[in-house]
Amino acid sequence: MWTLLQIELYKIFRRPRTYIAFAAITALIAIIQLGLKVDGKSYMEFVMADLNRSFSIEGNLLNGYFVCYVLLNLLLVHVPLLISLIAADMISGEANMGTLRLLLTKPVSRTEFILAKFIAASIYTLILLVWLAVLSLFVSMALFGTDDMFVMKNYYAVQISEDDVFWRYVGAFGFAALAMITVAALGFFLSLFAENSIGPIVTTMSVIVVATILSTMSIPLFEAIKPYLFTTHIVTWKEFFDEKVDVNNEVIKGTLQNPQRIINSVVVLCVHIVGFVAASIWIFKKKDVLS
């Protein structure tokens, strides 16, 4: 199993395609950071327009923590596409290249083969998120400095003390990693059914788009299935940036407004991951390799 995993990681990181995602994330973040650095003041005026009418807010609002939040909001919609480039290619790409049959003539168990490939795809996803974290959080902190973080919610604003932010990002990135591994599991599962990479990649994105639409539409027909769709839970990382308040409406540092929602989302995402991987193993063990 360890040998298989080493081989899978070696293959992933020797392929030029792997670095497209890293390059794309780097370019996107650099463009947004440049834009905010050059014209961040007007952006902040626009974002804080409603609050500025009633409150006088001082300090460095456009700080690294805030910029990172903006980046995550924008990028976590696109990262699934980059992840599916690799995950949805894991089996179908081997079938397309003709290497799947050669691999399976070696003394390896099909269950271990699938598990090694999925773990490798998950490690790739984690590394991609670490890269995203380095650029969006640490580089933003270096470029924009640090201060209290202001987050605009639908009906209220949250001010998080500077010394209470970092652990929230650790939690948010951890949660985002789980959400993206769910996307990887979906792409991986779909890659079993095709002998080219394009089909599973497009199908993965289509499933995400359709499920996201179902998750966001307030139509009674879809309300019943919403809690079970993984797309409903992908955005739960934002819960890390909401705090509890006491009876005097004072913020309680180090708290989360709705930890149960995070736990529920973690459970739903884990069930999806286990479900997709178990189904992949079950199908692959019975599959005739005709490629």
Place this chain on the structure above:
Amino acid sequence: MHEIIRVTGLTKKFKDLTAVNDLSFSVKQGDVYGFLGQNGAGKSTTIRMLLTLIAPSAGTIELFGKKLQGNKHEILSQVGAVIEKPDVYKYLSAYDNLRLFAKLSGKKIGPAQLMEQLETVGLASRAKDKVKTFSQGMKQRLGIAIALVHDPKMIILDEPTNGLDPHGIADIRNLILRLSRERNKTILVSSHLLTEIEQIATRVLIIDKGKKLVEGTAEELFDPAQTVVELSTLDNAAAARQLAGSQWAIMLQPQREGRVVLKLDRKSIPDLHRYLVQHNVDVLSLQPRHSLEDYFLQLTSGNQHVDAFTD
């Protein structure tokens, strides 16, 4: 010699199509076993079942005296295979591909052994080059190196000469013969190129439409007393008239594409040549047709199924 492969009643159905139908055969240790059939005859499906890529619908497969089902890991560690065109990772070098597949075999294989293997197939000088720069023949040789890298007892080659030029075909043929004679490997080689099989196989199995037609040694399948010879001269019609009025008349067959055809004992060919020269026939060529090919065409065009006449 004991059996390395024993296949009994092997059947594979894909919905309504029966790709392999109640196929039984055995391969003994040291055999170069030729597996012949037209395209779509069921050769690749059978080979894929031997390598656990496809699950049989019925029948049993035993390798090295053990049932394949339940002993896959142990059995496959003793088998090397090239299935159709040997596709490898094009973005890796020949050496890296070999190292990667060597790791999967479960044996510890050092850099020196890897280079030695590339040397065996004539790729040592291109070891560090990416496979995307390789010709089809080089990829084929790399595929064979991958099949051999863990020193398996048995080698399965599915259409190993596909897409190769005559030089490449000769290389593969010589390699198979060397592996069999010098390293005592048991080799199962499938092909639709009968001439290739005829030159290397110690035993031959011919299948058609998933069923066994015949199994035996090349000598058993071919009767040398029934060699077909094609004669080409400057004036074929005159040559045919000359032979029709001689002792060779009873051996004359219907002409093929204007050429004179005779069926005779292989040993008589020099006598025929002498007769033609003595009677001033300007011979351009006197060519024995490949016996196995004739036999194969006769079997498959008639679509007759005969029992194995050996064993």
